[in-house]
Amino acid sequence: MDQERSKAEEDLRVIRSLMERAALYRAISAPAALVAGCLSIFAAAAIYLNDQTSVNRPLQGRAFAAIWLIVLVIAVATNAFFIWREAKKDGRPFISSGMKLSLRAIAPNLLIPAGVTLWFLVSGYKGAAEQELVVAWIAFYGLALLSTGLFAPRSLVCLGWAFFLTALALPALKNVAGDLPANLPNIAMGITFGLYHLIYAVCAWPRRRADEIEQFAVE
């Protein structure tokens, strides 16, 4: 009876872990986060150094937005590549049910930042509204990640919260601390899209682990 009980417990544990794992979808792969993080830190450092030197005038307005949009395009392409490679390796379809579910959850959150970006590129840049642009990008990126919370691993949800809370803190910081450095938007982009993605990549990096199913099945 004791043996049957422990076998039943083990069976239930494996069933639970299999069902939970099968329902998970990681919308951002760890290698893609590493590339995006490094790229963002490089972009933020380049903009910062450019602002510090007197050779060129501080990078603002459309040029600032354009650099970060290029980083976005490269990061999205890199993420698609790594997800495709992983799917190919496992013999799964690239556009899986998990991906469709993620895209459906994420898409509505991208409408407002897309609108703010468009407004910034057309007229917002004249009013030096980089901070508003950056807050919209960070906040809605965080919300997009949080919207996948029902089927995303915990690390991705934590990343979403980190982005969202940082976006909330930025305007508050301005009110509390008064004068802030003019390049705060760039620093915020470097910290969030750079450092946060690097931390996520480290936490989510695939590790070699004992195969539960193998142990479960071979006795």
Added chain:
Amino acid sequence: MFDFQKLDKIIHEKWRLAIMALLASRRSWSFQELKAELKMSDGNLITHMRTLHKQGLVSVTKEFRGRPQTTYALTAKGRSAFREHINALEEIVKEWKS
């Protein structure tokens, strides 16, 4: 005392139990997805799927989407058998604890 006859012998086999658990987590799974998730050989997976299909626990759909693709899903009978099996396992655990 728990009646061990309640345990479905077809589902109780470990690989088939794992297959049933995955099929219960989503509407359908392709052969390749199941194979990748469980890290099983083609032959082993086909054998277990045939057994489950023969018992009416799993439905099989063969389609051509650029290349032949076989997808599997739990039938109503399979879903209810799986639920009953889990209830039986929980009963064993509870009985021992009480």
